[in-house]
Amino acid sequence: MRLTSITKMGGEAATPLPRALTEEIILPGAPAALPSKPGTVRRLATLARSPVSAARGMGFGIRSIIGSDERTRIHATEEAPWRMICALEIASPWGDFIGTGWFAGPRTIITAGHCVFDRAQMGGWASTITVTPGRDGAEKPFGQMRATKFSSTDAWIERQDPDFDVAAIHLPADAAVPADIGWFGVAAYPNDKLTGMSVNVSGYPGDRGDGTEQWWARNRIHRLAPRRIFYDVDTMGGQSGAPVYVLPDARTPPVVIGVHAYGVGGSAAAGQDLNSGPRMIPELTECIAGWIAADAG
Template sequence: MAPTIIYVHGNGNQIAMERLRSEWDHALFGRDLGAASRMAYWARLRYAKPRGEAAELEAVAEADPAQRLVGPEAFAADVLREARQESGVATEAAADDERLQKWLLRMVYDADALANGEAGGPAEALPLPRKLRIAAFRALVKRTFHDVYAYFFGGMRDPMRQVVETTLAGAGGPLVVVGHSLGTIIAYEALRRIGAQANVDLFVTAGSPLGVLEVQDLLDKPLRVPDGVREWRNVNDARDLVALDHRIRPEYAPADRCTDFIVSNGSDNHHGIGEYLATAPIRDVLRPLFTGEAAPLVTAGGLRSVSKPETPVVAEEAAVVAPEPTAGSTGSEPDERSRSAAVLVGKGKSAPIRRAAVTTESVIGPDERVRIFDTHLSPWRMICSLRLTGPTGAGAIGTGWFIGPRTVLTAGHCVFSSHFFGGWASQIQVVPGRNGPGDSAVSTPFGRVTSTRFSAIDRWVAGENADYDIGCIHLAEDQDLGNTVGWFSLAAPPAEDLAGFLLNISGYPGDRGAGQEQYFARNRVLRVTERRVFYEVDTFGGQSGAPVWIHEDENAPPRAIGVHAYGTGGTPADFDITANSAPRITPEVLEIVTEWVQQDGGWPQT
């Protein structure tokens, strides 16, 4: 039986129902699906007549000047007051709505930051004067909050859910449900109420606030994947004001039925449904179902995310407890604390740990790598494909990444391999930001450089794994490519802190052809020792030397905490786990690396 796709639109007044349905069809499939798609059109419950055809930017340009000039707190207070009045909720009887106020204020602060180019860069903002950009982002905040408030506190919850339930009941065959913004909340609650009878093969949420704690507080507990849903895909842009908390998998059980994807939404406010529908995690899974088109071999897309471990393990050997120094910068110089931290921390040591058997890098369990291109979240420009060049041959040797204008960090065994010492290669070529098919000699947009000067900490010799398998490629004075592509910050968090993070690895796996593209994986820490971190992150041959990085704050630059080296394979007696592994950026490593960068003219002391 042919499937039916049900759309549940988001905040604000909408154009006429059939036109809106057709626009979603065209954004997703390139044509109108006719009876195979339906729109759960709840806008008629909130708005007297459909929105006209005039572009919303025209309304933005005529926005109330006061909306553009008042401070964030005052604007948030005005929006809350309007929402209460509109929904008929008296201030003295509005204790429950305080749970939404924090979300509202966070949205306003992020809106102003985006308008000022502080959260994604000025190129990410609307092509309008700053005051109009503020008005545009604040208009999204106001519209979103008014509708969400009306849903939870204005008596619209049951009527809106009923629209979705009626639409679902009238559709035949297996179902796909796609919700946007507030529509994801309505669809989720409707599917929860219908239960196992829903028969939904795929539930897609885009730009969803279902990850927002203040919204979750207002939903029935326990949070879970609706019983009738076989798979849930949650797709968000990290700059989307509505979806400030981007991931649902850790909270909605069972985790194996839902996956989070972070994508790049190029709409004016990074929330547009048309742009979401065109992203690979939605488009590539739905087009084959409804049009018969094969999924494309090359996909853009986002990252897959999994939940944090319930009981992260810190090995007994992890005795180093140190301050959390950082060095480097993403495109700018570090502050004084970051620059001087390395030389202020002592070199605490403990008994050496036993070494696990070294095997190839590996995919651990299900393959959760995601191929990425130029997205705002991935630090792809700073990450390089490394290639040997010489008189008798050439080939990829791994991944590197800039930590300064002329300093590239990688695995020690990549730069001091037996092949290199054998003399058949005289140079290492550094190719940053390789994303796209082929591996031709054509330069990337950011150029390519070569080097013959290298350093390493406890370099890899005689096949024995050193505790610190970390190497460095030093570029010539006229090869300051890091100033163009940016560079990573470094972090040396204590072992007990590191065990609580989800880790990311971006690099160039050998199974896809040397230097063709990066893969991104995000997964949990399995164990931390004094010098190493072990994790479930999927890797493949060629990603040796890749940065192991964390995002402590979605709006903050990535910080590298290790250099990916190898997989343990099997179940070695040393750790009784199957894992991939990296030497950590410890305080003593940070001190050495800081000296390397300074020798190359980076991180100047002032």
């Protein structure tokens, strides 16, 4: 049986509000996750700016490209943090999909819950996911790994609750994961720390290079809900599961504060043209810590 675990989060059918977050709860990233050259991340913003523009609005609804398309292609994918971000090729009973994942531990890839389990779209659990860290077109600088073991939260599996749309891909023990690839830190930050922050989202969209090219964008956090984070960072289908991360300082590995999941608003109630994903809250960081520990054990 491929369904190996559902991580219980302690809640009953009605999801309680997350406990009050007054301090930072952090899973540290790997030292190898430090950007290879100080300032690399910011300088890359000037490279290969997308010539594509999209007029704001299409006459209805909401769009995942907000205003002009500000995504930038990343070519130096063998460097951190880009190498810790993975293209996902997802095979499921009802068809194939692409998404994005990121290293949270030596053998643990975090992604959106709907990249590993979706009853309506996939027919249940994914069958296999092929993980390619730092893919850049035909280049696969760290090879490929095939995974068949996945976990998600009970709130996603049982209720498809978008606030808990998070999952883990467990790489097999014999997977050839480069030792120095590194992993992101994960943090549940309080509102006052997140307010006004700029966040980065980098992943593998299907409208560029058929899901083989990594594209990055950065912009502001616009709205915080207790379990969701809303931002005007451009994304496109295939970037589900991408890390929503911040760079605290040059000596600290990048820290993930959310998992990108919804490209066209994510919440009708929000009433804003914003992309979104589940926010890292203590319950999720504990869940992710458990997945990492299980893979290490």
